[in-house]
Amino acid sequence: MRESLEKMLAKGVDNPLLRFGLGKAWLDEGDGAQAALHLAQCVAQDPKYSAAWKLLGKAHQLQGDLAAARKAWQEGVAAAQAHGDKQAEKEMTVFLKKLDKV
Incomplete structure (x- = not known):
């Protein structure tokens, strides 16, 4: 799957959904x-x-x-709050609390 997404990017397709898919694919790997x-893109x-x-x-x-993880999650919580995405807000808040215990 990642290969087909990389080909799309190479052809000049570039949008948030494609970048999200690529990011998730690399993370899964x-x-x-x-x-x-x-x-980040x-x-x-x-x-x-x-x-x-x-x-x-x-x-x-x-x-x-x-x-950097903390910064991303803090910005993500703010984005989630601004758009009413309660589930993502809760998850990232939990991630931040876990970081505080490290």
């Missing part, structure tokens, strides 16, 4: 750096994409960059 690259294109903020935090966490 355990590559936090590549995931973060695409997810996703939220740059659509700052209110709370699910992307959530995965961006996960990608940073996978790389061991807890400060």
